[in-house]
Amino acid sequence: MKLDIFSWSEEKSDGFQVGKGRVQILLSGPAALYAEAQGYETLVGYAASFDFETSEALTLRVDVSDKARKIRVFRQRPNGTTTRAEGEVFTNIDRMVDESGSFAEVTQALRQFKIEQRRVLRDLQIERRQLQHERAKLRAAPVEPASAQIEPQSEGAQE
Structure with missing residues (x-):
C-alpha cells in the first residue's frame, strides 16, 4: 500500500x-471499534486497522x-474522482481540457467564418452557372436585323 x-x-x-x-481506520494500538446508527450500536472489531464498507452513515467510537x-x-479521506467547478466552467463539447476560453472562442469564430465562406462560394458558383447559361442562350439565339430605321430628328422640332 502506498501511503499518502x-x-x-x-x-x-x-x-x-x-x-x-468504504471506511478505512488506523489506530495507534489495538482497540475496540463500535459503530452506531439509528440508536443501535454494534462492535465492528478489535484491531489496530479497519477496512470495511457501510450501507449508511454511521457514528464510530x-x-x-x-x-x-x-x-x-486516523481515518482515510481519499481524493474524490470529481471536483466542484471553480472559475471557468467547461461546457464546450469540442474544447480540450487544456484550452483556454479565449482560444475556444477564436476556434468557434474561425469555424463560423469558414461556414460563411463556403456559403458565399456556393452562392457565387450558382450565380456563375446562371450567367454562363444566359450567355449560352444569347449566343445560340439568331440575331434579328433592325426592322425600322431611326429617322433623325430635326433640331427645331419640339415635342
Missing part, C-alpha cells in the same frame, strides 16, 4: 461521523479498556 499522509485525518476517539461507502494508554485514531 495528506489523505489521512486524525479523529476524536469518543465519536466521529462517517458517510456511506473507539473504546480503550486501559484508560492509561492513549489511542490515536
Whole structure:
C-alpha cells in the first residue's frame, strides 16, 4: 500500500461521523471499534486497522479498556474522482481540457467564418452557372436585323 499522509485525518476517539461507502481506520494500538446508527450500536472489531464498507452513515467510537494508554485514531479521506467547478466552467463539447476560453472562442469564430465562406462560394458558383447559361442562350439565339430605321430628328422640332 502506498501511503499518502495528506489523505489521512486524525479523529476524536469518543465519536466521529462517517458517510456511506468504504471506511478505512488506523489506530495507534489495538482497540475496540463500535459503530452506531439509528440508536443501535454494534462492535465492528478489535484491531489496530479497519477496512470495511457501510450501507449508511454511521457514528464510530473507539473504546480503550486501559484508560492509561492513549489511542490515536486516523481515518482515510481519499481524493474524490470529481471536483466542484471553480472559475471557468467547461461546457464546450469540442474544447480540450487544456484550452483556454479565449482560444475556444477564436476556434468557434474561425469555424463560423469558414461556414460563411463556403456559403458565399456556393452562392457565387450558382450565380456563375446562371450567367454562363444566359450567355449560352444569347449566343445560340439568331440575331434579328433592325426592322425600322431611326429617322433623325430635326433640331427645331419640339415635342
